[in-house]
Amino acid sequence: MLNRLLTIIALTLLSATTVAVAQDSPVLNAPVDTVYNPNILYTGMPKSYEIAGIEVTGVPNYEDYIIIGYSGLNVGDRVEIPGPDITNAAKRFARQGLFSTIKIKVAKMAGDKVWLEFALKPQPRISAINYYGASKGEKKDLEERLQLMKGNQITQNIVNRATQIIKGYYSQKGFGNAEVRIDQIEDLSAPNENIVNINIDKNSKVKVHKIYIDGNEMLSDNVLQRAMKKTNEKGKLINLFRQKKFVESDYRDDLDRIIAKYNEKGYRDAKIISDSVVKYDDKNVDVYINLEEGKKYYISNIDWVGNTVYPTEILERILDIRPGDVYNQKLLNKRTVEDEDAVSNLYLNNGYLFYHLYPIEKNVTGDSIALEMRMVEGPQATVNNVIINGNDRLYEKVIRRELRVKPGQLFSKDDLMRSAREIAQTGHFDPEAMDIRPEPNAENGTVDIVFGLESKANDQVEVSFGWGQTGLIGKLALKFTNFSIKNLFNPSSYKGIIPQGEGQTFTISAQTNAKYYQSYSISFLDPWFGGKRPNSLSVSAYYARQTGINSSYYSSNWRNPYGYNYWGSSNYYNDYYQNSYENAYDPNKVLQMIGVTVGIGKRLSWPDDYFTFQAEIGYQWYYLKNWDYLYYMNNGTSNSLTLGLTLARQSIDNPLYTRSGSIFSLNLQLTPPASLFGKKDWKRLSEEGNNGSVEAKKELYRWIEYWKLRFKSRTYTPLTDPAGKWTLVMMTRADFGLLGSYNKYLKTPFETFYVGGDGMSGSYTYATETIALRGYENGQFTPWTREGYAYARVGMELHFPFMLSNSTTIYGLTFVEAGNAWTAVKDFQPFNLKRSAGAGVRIFLPMVGMMGIDWAYGFDTVYGRKGGGQFHFILGQEF
Structure with a gap:
């Protein structure tokens, strides 16, 4: 009895446990008609089901509710299976572009309920991108256009888009036959990531073989082809400097230019009936254009x-x-x-x-x-606000004082353009990046003017070295263009090591060749002295000391730097070095100069407000001891007190790469005519000085007197669209200088013109003004005993830009010029000029300034020497 009782209890407990397990098991808990992974007969009749559950698999990085949201299906919805609801859900997933594999499965069915599984696989991501067949610059351009980045998903649509962008990019460069293949290789080191290889074969540029125009009677083929700026036949001399590659977008623009040409001649109804581009061979195409001119109006x-x-x-x-x-x-x-x-x-x-x-x-x-x-006509607009953005260099008042547009004034387009020019002339902002726009408000008749500026570094540090007869010459110059003298003793206002913000210019420089040559200068310019009116104040001072060369230096073998003398022996170490360094220095030959100048300038309003007038007072002191390098004076002390008057006009649009405008300058420099008020016998002193009397020369030139007239001019004419960035510009120049005296016996030994070569001031231009004339050696027109008291120079340059950016300006130039120098004003013949031509390049770097190199060929002979081919190195911007 007891055993039967224990058996019944055990069976009861086992039954209860089985029931509990069955309640917890989805399989055992499922309805008896549940079908797992059913086979769906898509050709059968559709049946309506209620979605009882949705499971998402294969995309662990996505939340389930996001994926379910993409599908448009929800638990509780009724769908037909088979039917459009499941198909549309798959299409929605495909439109997202996120998945490479999309499967919607029926996990199980029970009665009219259905459980769905979204089995997805994400698109692969980019693990690396490689470019093959593209240059470094092209790769950078393509990266900016494609925006393909490591970690982004890669789809076939992205591949197709990238292929079209790359082909379009090379087509714009004339490579119309460029081939592009984008391969995706599975990255074995990273699951579901691909290495993207972009293979580019540019092939040859496609050029225009022939252009055939039909239907034109009133305008010739040549006229119409010249109207086409970018689509030109190759092989024609007239198209030597024009684009010959075929670019589809340029061609379409040229078709519009043909119609514009007809419209210009009065043919209002002219139209292109048809056009086609036909392959001539692998590298060339033929262009066919059929016109209808219409009548002239x-x-x-x-x-x-x-x-x-x-x-x-x-x-x-x-x-x-x-x-x-x-x-x-x-x-x-x-x-x-x-x-x-x-x-x-x-x-x-x-x-x-x-x-x-x-x-x-x-x-x-x-x-x-x-x-x-x-x-x-509308109402007149008043300027409401003037907004300056992007300025982090100047005090804002320094910018605003240059503006011609001010709140409360009537709007003026000329004032707006002039304001843009004045800002560019300060040199503190990139003219190419300037964004100046009016924002009108028609409701109240006002306009806000927004100046969008981009600051650029404008201070300059010049460290240069050169080699002269007496060895290495070094120069260090610091030019601060945003100086603030009022904050000089307020260190808390400094930006860096100097006070800045007022737009003043402070320059200090030193040049030395140790004991042979030393030169120091300092200058300060405030363009708005006092801060209320555009009146400038300039102060400068300099000191220079030059030591002469011992005569024994010239009798040595110094001209033969490799030590092979003209007598068949080699004595390099014993002769060259000894004579170059020990015998060159002659402390008994000395020239010292000290000068101080103070100037006041004023901006004029007549004849127009591009004119300025400046007056300067200067004092120069000269000390000479056995100085053989000046013709009229070798020993003694000289002084000069000068008054300088300058009338100038400057209307250029950009100081770095000028597209339009002009610069004119007329300068008269005078010393007091002291000899007219004395009672000395200047004729006798002159004769005695010419006969070698040192005392007579000292008396003659104790006070220097002269008058000096200089005229300089430049004009800039754009040959292509002046509003474009890559404008071709023609620059012309015409200069002359005259240096005369009040007394024919007192011809000044200083302030003469040193003409020829690169025009760079150096340690061997003794108290003279250097004038460039490329294609000839430095000073070739004014050698010793033939000092320049008059000169003339004319020229024409063609400028074409290579790079115009905030940090760098690079442009090339070709030029022709002519000039000459004379030993007396009475000999001045401005049409008797020596000719040259050449080409060069200019590079502007913010911390260095303008640099360049020219090659020029001088066609004429000057004092027995032909100019010939010459290289000239340029440092600084000459006017």
Whole structure:
């Protein structure tokens, strides 16, 4: 009995345990009609099910609710299986572009309920990108365009897009046949990541073989082909410096230029009927253009409507287009909008920012067109706010004092452009990156002017070395262009090691060849002395000491630096070094100079406000001892007190790469005519001095007297679009200088012109002004005993930019120039000039300034020496 009782209890406990396990098991708990992984017959009749559960697999980095949200399906929804609901969910996943594998499975069914599984595989990510066949610069450009980065997902759409971008990039460079292949290689070191290899074969550039134009009768093929700026036949001499590669976008622009050319000639209805580009061979294409010219139109009448501010007579005079003229749409646009004196500027310079002019073809009869010039003048706009962004160099007041646009004034386009120029002239901001825009508010008739600036370093450090007859010459110069003298004794305001912010210029330099040559200078310029008006103050001082060369130096073998003398022996160490360094120095030959100059300048308003006037007072002291290098004076002490007057005009747009404008300078430098008030016998003293009397020369030149007249000019003319970044510019130059005396017996030994070569001041230009004339040696036009008392120079340069950025400006140039020098003002012959031509490059670096190198060929002979080929190194910007 007891055994039966224990058996019943054990069976009862086992039954309870089984039931509990069954309740916890989804399999045992499932309905009896549950089907796992059912086979779906997609050709069968659809049946409606309720989604009882959704499971997401294969994408551990995503939250389940996000993936379920992508599908558009939710637990509790009723779907048809088979049916469009599941298909549409798969399409939604595909549109995300995140998954390489998309499977929607039916995990199980029970009655009218269904459990779904989203089995996904993410797109692979980029582990590395390699470019093959692209240069370093091209790779950088492509990276910016493609924006492919390590860690990003890579899809076929991305691959296709990248392929098109790369082909388009090379097509713009003329490589129309470039081939691109993008391979994805599984990265074995990183799961689900691919190495992307971009293989590029540029092939040869595609050029234009021939251009065939049909349908043109009034304009010749040559005229139309010249109108096409970027699509040009190869092999023609006239196209030597023009683009010959075929670029699709340039070609489309050139088709528009053809129509514009016809419109310019009055052919308003001209159109291109068809065009095609046909492969000629693997490297060339032929272009076929079929035109319809239409007829030529003339202006029959011009009516002005809506003008109340200016009478019709004034507008007609400014427009300068009259009935009977050819209907030139290009000229009409220039006279209404583009030109400096266009109708639009008449309004825009007088506050009418909301002005509009609509030329309407009111009546077209036969070959005549009547124009109606519809004016919407609007109210005058007042400047509300002037906002300056991007300035971190100057005190804001320093910028604002240069602006011509000020709050409360009427808007003026000219004032806005002039303000941009004045900011560029300070040199503290990148002219190429300047973003200046008006933001008008038509509701209240005001406008905010926003100056978007990009600061650039403008201070300069010059460390240079050169080699002269007496060895190494070193120079150190520091130029601070944003100095603030008022904060000199306020160290807390310093930015770096110097006080900054006022836009003043402070320069200090030293040049030395040890005991042979020393030169020191210091200068200060405040362009707004006092801070209220554009009146400048300049102060400068210098000291220079030069030691002469011993005569025994010239009798040695110093001209033969390799030690092989002209007598068949080699005595390099015993002769060259000894004579070069021990015998060269002669302490008994000395020239010392001290000078101080103070100047005041003023900005003028007449003839226009580009003019400035400056007056300077200077004192120079000269000490000479056995100085054989000046013709008129060798020993003694000389003094000069000078008054300098300068009238200048400068209207250039950019001091680094100038596209337009001009620079003119007329300078007169005078000393008091002391000899006119004395009673000395200057003729006798001159004769005695010429006969070698040291005392007579000392008396003659105790006080130097002279007058010096100098004129310098430059003009800049853009040959291509002046608003473009890569403008081709023609620069012309015309200079002359005259150095005369009041007394014919007192011809000054100082301040002469040293003409020829690179124009760089050096240690062997003794108290003279250096004038460049490339293609000839330094000083070739003014050797000793033939000092320059007059010179003339003219030239023309073609400038073409290579790089124009905040940190670097690089441009090339080709030039022709001519010049000459004379020993007396009476011999001045400005049309008797020596010629040269050449090419060069200029590089501007913020911390160094302007540098360059020119190669020039001098065509003429000067004092028995032909110029020939010469290299010239340039440091600094010459005017």
